[in-house]
Amino acid sequence: MLQGRNFLSIEEFTSDEINQIFALAIKLKDLTKREIKHRLLEGKTIAMIFQKPSNRTRLSFEVGISQLGASAITVRNDEIQMGGREPIQDVARTISRYVDGVVIRANSHKDIEQFAKFASVPVINGLSDESHPCQAMADLLTIYEHKKALRGKKLVYIGDGNNVCYSLVQLANILGLKTVVSCPKGYEPLNWNVEGICKTEIVYDPIEAAHEADVIYTDVWTSMGQEEEREKRLREFSNYTIDNKIMKSAKTDAIFMHCLPAHRGEEVSGEVFESGQSVVFDQAENRLHAQKAILALVIEGAIVF
Ligand code: CP
Ligand code: NVA
Numbered sequence: 001m002l003q004g005r006n007f008l009s010i011e012e013f014t015s016d017e018i019n020q021i022f023a024l025a026i027k028l029k030d031l032t033k034r035e036i037k038h039r040l041l042e043g044k045t046i047a048m049i050f051q052k053p054s055n056r057t058r059l060s061f062e063v064g065i066s067q068l069g070a071s072a073i074t075v076r077n078d079e080i081q082m083g084g085r086e087p088i089q090d091v092a093r094t095i096s097r098y099v100d101g102v103v104i105r106a107n108s109h110k111d112i113e114q115f116a117k118f119a120s121v122p123v124i125n126g127l128s129d130e131s132h133p134c135q136a137m138a139d140l141l142t143i144y145e146h147k148k149a150l151r152g153k154k155l156v157y158i159g160d161g162n163n164v165c166y167s168l169v170q171l172a173n174i175l176g177l178k179t180v181v182s183c184p185k186g187y188e189p190l191n192w193n194v195e196g197i198c199k200t201e202i203v204y205d206p207i208e209a210a211h212e213a214d215v216i217y218t219d220v221w222t223s224m225g226q227e228e229e230r231e232k233r234l235r236e237f238s239n240y241t242i243d244n245k246i247m248k249s250a251k252t253d254a255i256f257m258h259c260l261p262a263h264r265g266e267e268v269s270g271e272v273f274e275s276g277q278s279v280v281f282d283q284a285e286n287r288l289h290a291q292k293a294i295l296a297l298v299i300e301g302a303i304v305f
Contacts, residue, residue: 002297006116007124010133010170011197018137018174025141025286025293027305032067032289039069040296040303044100046070048126051077051106052224056260057126057134060287061103068292070299073099083111092118101299107225122298124291129163129225130190134294135259136167138286140175142279143215145286146255151176156213156250158182158206159240159267160233161189164219164259169200182209184236206240213250217257218242218267234266243269247277255279 002017010018031038046065050058058074065072082091092115095102101122106112109128116123125133144150155177157165165181166189172179179200181189191197203209210216221237222230247254256268256278264270272278296302 003302004122004300005298006122007133007294007298008112008116009125009131010136010167010174013174015174018171021137021290021293021297022141022144024296024305025137025289028292028296029286029289037069038067040305041065041100041299042069042303044068044070044299044301045098046072046101046103046295046299047095047099048072048074048103049077049080049082049105050074050126051082051104052127054105054126056284056287057103057105060284061126061291064288064292064295068296070100070295082106082115088114089118091115092123093120096120100301101295122300124294124298127163129223131167131170132163132259133167133171134287134291135164136171137290137294139168139217139257139259139283140171141286141290142257142283143177143255145282146279147214152178153214154178154180154212155215155217156180156182156209157217158209158242158246159218159237160221160223161187161192162219162223165189166191166198168217169198173199180209180213182206183240187236206242206246207249210246210249213254215255215257216242216247216250219259220261220263221267237267241265241267241269242272244271247272247275257283260284 062072082088096119103124103126104112105126106128109130112125112128155172161183169179180203181200182203192200221233258280
């Protein structure tokens with residue numbers, strides 16, 4: 001039963017619950033493509049708060065909410081000033097009186113948890129410094145579509161063990177993929193050595209890590225909020241650009257993935273980004289379908305198929 005639940009972190013969900021979300025995402029994607037209405041959240045309202053910039057998250061949620069028959073209200077943090085003009089717990093309790101669910105992109109994961117503790121409607125994490133669970137759902141859906149299976153596939157993440165990497169590895173573990181992370185020492189994902197949270201094999205050499213991979217994944221080396229570390233990171237990650245040499249170490253039918261936005265010439269070469277192996281815009285599209293399923297399952301009073 002997912003109704004009334006928050007969607008903050010992958011580790012809060014069982015594989016059955018994750019599969020329930022995937023099943024609905026696949027169904028809603030099919031209905032969307034066939035232009036069949038599926039207004040499962042008719043009359044509901046979802047608020048979205050963004051403390052950081054966004055293209056995909058904001059647009060895919062807004063479009064998805066509209067396709068589900070609900071309304072979206074997006075507020076930027078300079079308007080609401082969560083934690084400044086008003087304490088987080090008061091913002092959460094106020095907004096909960098108006099809307100049926102809240103999507104938050106926040107600087108600090110702890111702030112999202114604090115918000116969720118005081119909110120009386122479901123809260124969805126639209127990215128924090130720690131995790132990006134909606135992205136991971138879209139990514140695993142994309143892998144499933146391209147590879148026709150998940151269990152046993154080798155997923156290799158090369159780059160910074162950041163928020164995107166953390167949720168991706170967690171979800172891949174739940175779904176039975178083999179995960180390998182390749183990064184400079186000191187940039188491993190959170191809890192990478194803790195069984196049941198984000199355990200993954202770490203292979204520091206990217207060519208060795210990519211060997212026989214089904215999926216090669218990367219993200220920016222400098223995430224939002226880390227801008228002052230950019231020069232240092234450019235130096236420390238310089239051996240980790242996904243180029244043709246790394247792609248050749250993977251299986252010949254391997255796919256290349258990136259959550260976007262991408263920096264060509266840094267974490268990925270322009271050639272790999274634009275190659276036939278790149279499925280980055282399928283990932284971007286699947287944000288829409290995966291998030292619609294999450295919303296339709298967690299928001300109370302949704303029409304159930
Ligand atoms: N991948 C992703 O979350 O993109 P935005 O930052 O543009 O929302
Ligand atoms: N790791 C990146 C992801 C952006 C979608 C960031 O946090 O900026």
